Amino acid sequence: MTALLRVEGISKSFRGLKAVSNGSFELSRGTINALIGPNGAGKTTIFNMIAGVFAPDSGALFFKDRPIHGLRPDEICSAGIGRTFQIVKPFAGLTVLENVMVGAFLREKTAAGSRATSLRIIEKLRLKAEQPASTLTLPDRKRLEVARALATRPELLLLDEVMAGLRPTETDEMVEVFRELNRSEGTTILLIEHVMRAVMALAGHVGVLHHGEVIARGTPQEIVRDPKVLECYLGEETEV
Amino acid sequence: MPAELVANVVVAGVLTGLVYGLMALGLSVIFGVVRVVNFAHGEMMTVAMYAATVLFAALKLDPFLAILPAAAAFFVFGYVLQAAVVNPFITRPEHSQFMLLVAIAIILVNGLLMIFGPDAKNVQVDYQLDSIEIGKLLVDKPRAYAAGAAVLTALALFAFFRFSLIGKAIRACADNHLGALVVGLNVKHLYALTFGLGSLCVAVAGCAMVVLVDVTPPLGPYYTLLAFVIVIVGGLGSMAGALLGGVLIGVSEALAGLFIEPSAKSMFSFGLLILVLLFRPQGLLGKRA
Amino acid sequence: MTRTAALLLALLASLAALPAFAGPYGLSVAILILYFAYAGQAWNVMMGFAGQLSLGHALYVGVAGYVAGGLFFHYEVPPIVGLPAAVIACTLFGLVIGFLAFRFRISGVYFALLTIAFAEFTRIGFDHLAWTGGPGGMFLKVAQRNTWDLANFRGPPAMYYYAILAMCSLAFVACFFLLRSKAGFYWQAIRENEDAAQALGINVFRWKMAAVAASSAMTSFAGVFFAFYYNNLFPEQIFNISRSIEIILAPVIGGVGTLFGPILGAVVLTGLSEGITESLAALGWEIPGVKQVFYGLVLLGVVMFLPNGIWPFLSRKFKL
Structure with missing residues (x-):
């Protein structure tokens, strides 16, 4: 089976500071993956390179065996990668429904089709369609982010700390979604997370980043026992 | 064309440009700190010019002495305008801010038209036609004085922002609004002070300008546009950039009057503005956001 | 929904019947209202829908007016041919400005100032072109005013009234459908948050260009109307920044981004302006500038106390 996303030796520096160096990993189709690491480890940089916010200085990204490095965020999204x-x-200024419809228009030609798709997703995420987005609570805003991304019908969904700031019960609900x-x-799914509770419950595969390098990968159970990980990640910062 | 003539025109352009620069400096300071574009800037300038003509006609007060009361009055006006009217608009969208200041501009320019009528007004000081000879250069005395007043005011403002505690606090507000609130600065008061200082620049520039040109109400919108061109070229928010932009525009206007049709002179300014916006939107001396 | 549609049809019917009742003065005021409602609607597509603040829309009015007017004046090309030429010319102008601005990532205040700069640049340019007649102006031949000659856009005031009424109605319907289409959703997404819009697969550059093209093309109709209604064109007047401000007044006062805002704003502002003129004349205060001072004061009041415009306020109050 070929990988859905292949990350091959990507590096990125900001003003001489190496944020990510020679990062490589693969995501298989249909899996749930997590990228963890302490603050400043380069998680968000990798995320942004996949999402097309900026191009890697070197290395390559393949989605369904097509090179995607250097594409713009909208092209990445059209290719089938959604993000929050x-x-x-x-x-x-728009309602929840209108927010989600913006995403749905990527694959739907008509307003009616976009509306139907959006209503299904909104129901799944237990949002209220007619509520103005400006009045949503933080957990609902996070859900709206997810709903909008889902409306673009991604094959790969990138989740940037969607659990941060949620209460444990809300986290569990989101995990279930x-x-x-x-x-x-x-x-x-590829999630970048600080909340270990969510990672342990959700991810089948975990990669650990430290100082811009992938230092370990495996199942959540393997990761928490890996001495390298304990030393440089769980040792400094434990969030459960 | 004789070299002396060109040199004289360039010098005159530099001197007028410094007065333009001071006017634009006011706009730049207000935008740099309050982040509001004062679309009534040129209209305020003409109000100052009319004030100087009135003081001259009624009290025989030299416009360069009229600077003192005018500056004080404009400072208070700017402070109150910001504190009472503009402040709630800081968080509103740009078109809303624009509309507010356009409304103020309409009131000012038509208020002047109502009071003074459409005819040009000016002041005739005794030294109007005097000139200073420097080698082969002939410099108009009023123009030299006007530039001097502009430079002195600008220097005082530089010093204020660099050395005084309040000046530093204002710069802190401009750098980081939230941070300024966190350390307990009275941001609303500092914003109002800044608007007051920006208006003060306009008052000085207006009193200085009135010895160089006649004033009519339509000069207001023209100066507003001119001030935009200058601050964008120099860099919105940059104080030295405003003066440099003023000089550039002053010289280019003077030379355009010499070499091409005078009526086409502002085409050059707007062309320069478009080029700067496209290729160096932070302005010649501005920092990249 | 159906109630609103019925109300709109009733409004349209009464507007269609207006020339039967209104005298020449009433008709000229109505034409002015509809003109500002139309131009405001066109500006609203760019700012209200897509969030791109143009303070130089007089540029499109002027270019369109001069293209159609100039073709008629110099070569006797009827406006029915001049109109498409004007639309093409204006759209090209808009696309060039949009391309430069969006490629170089000019936004917000800087974009607004860029639009002013282009309008002023063009004004001064037209002032020095022999073809436009320069500052001396261009005067279109006024033909007979009794019969309707749509191809040459010559006829009695009622013809101009129906033309601008049709333009307004079509613009309203077009905007209604635009807002509910993919374009409308994409524009509003860009207005609200460009990064989020791009992450949802929206080619921000292309859709902003589409907004500028739509808005400038719509505005060009207003320019052609202006040229053949007033029959004289001066760069100093038609491109003036105060013309640009006039165009945006109605939608800002009525409610930016709403369908009814530009129309309501035009009614309120023109009514106000005419009302002030009339009452000042009755009082005998005919000093130049008085009218505009009152106008400015009312504007100030509306902007300060109804920051979202009159229409959102009314629709909340009366649940329309």
Whole structure:
């Protein structure tokens, strides 16, 4: 089976500071994956390179065996990679339904089709369609981010700290949403997370980043026992 | 064309440009700190010019002495305008801010038209036609004085922002609004002070300009546009950039009057503005955001 | 929904019947209102829908007016041919400005100033072109005013009234459908948050260009109307920044981004302006500038106390 996403030796520096160096990994179709690491480890940089916010200085990215490095964010999205933002960016002047419809128009020609798709997703995420986005609570804003990304019908969904700031029960609800999505639609997921509770519950495969390098990978159970990981990640910062 | 003539025109352009620069400096300081574009800037300038003509006609007050009361009055006006009217608009969208200041501009320019009528007004000081000889150069005395007043005011403002505690606090507000609030600065008061200082620049520039040109109400919108061109060229928010931009525009206007049709002179300015916006939107001396 | 549609049809019917009742003065005021409503609607596509603040829309009015007017004046090309030429010319102008601005990532205040700069640049340019007649102006031949000659856009005031009424109605319907189409959703997404819009697969550059093209093309109709209604063109007047401000007043006062805003704003502002003129004349205060001072004061009041415009306020109050 060929990988859905192949990351081959990508590096990125900002003003001489190496954020990511020679990062490589593969995501298989239909899996749930997590990228963890302490603050400043390069998680968000890798995420942004996959999402097309900026191109890697060197290395290559392949999605369904097609090179995608250097494409713009909208081209990445059209190719089938959806993303959420860590700092939520709702279209505040629009309703929840309208927000999600913007995403749905990528694959739907008509307003009616886009509306139908959006309503299904909104129901799944337990949002209220007619609520103005500006009045949503933080957990609902995070859900809206996910709903909008889902509306573009991604094959790979990139989640940038969607659990941060949620209460444990809300986290569990969100975990259930992604499990269900992965089960029913086969959507491949890559999450960047600080919240270990969510990573342990959700991810089948975990990669650990430290100082811009992938230092370990494996199942969550293997990762938490890996002495390298304990030393440089769990040793400094434990969030459960 | 004789070299002396060109040199004289260039010098005159530099001197007028410094007065333009001071006017634009006011706009730049207000935008740099409050992040509001004062679309009534040129209209305020003409109000200062009319004030100087009135003081001259009524009290025989030399425009360069009229600077003092005018500056004080404009400072208060700017402070109150910001604190009472503009402040709630800081968080509103740009078109809303624009509309607010356009409304103020309409009131100012038509208020002047109402009071003074459409005819040009000016002041005739005794030294109007005097000139200073420096080697082969002939410099108009009023123009030299006007430039001197502009430079002194600009220097005082530089010093204020660099050395005084309040000046530093204002710069802190401009750098980081939230941070300024966190350390307990009274941001609303500092913003109002800044608008006051920006208006003060306009008052000085207006009093200085009135000895160089006649004033009519339509000069207001023209100066507003001119001030935009200057601050964008120099760099919105950059103080030295405003003066440099003023000099550039002053010289180019003067030379355009000499070499091409005078009526086409501002085409050059707007062309320069477009080029700067496209290729160096932070302005010649501005820092990249 | 159906109630609103019925109300709109009733409004349209009464507007269609207006020339039967209104005298020449009433008709000229109505034409002015509809003209500003139309131009405001066109500007609203760019700013209200897509969030790109243009302060130089007089540019498109002027270019269109001069293209159609100039073709008629110099070569006797009827405006029915001049109109498409004007639309093409304006759209090209818009696309060039949009291309430069969006390629160089000019946004916000800087974009607004760039649009002013282009309008001013063009104004001064037209002032020095022999073809436009320069500052001396261009005067279109006024033919007979009794019969309707749509091809040459010559006829009685009622013809101009129906023309601008049709333009307004079509613009309203077009904007109604645009807002509910993919374009409308994409524009609003760009207005609200460009990064989020791009992450949802929207080619931000292309859709902003589309907004500029749509808005400038719509505005060009207003320019052609202006040229053949007033029959004289002066660069100093038609491109003046105060013309650009006039265009945006109605939608800003009525409600940016709303369908009814430009129309309501045009009614309120023109009504206000005419009302002030009339009452000042009755009082005998005919000093130049008085009218505009009152106008500015009212504007100031509306902007300060109804920051989102009159229409959102009314629709909330009366649940329209």
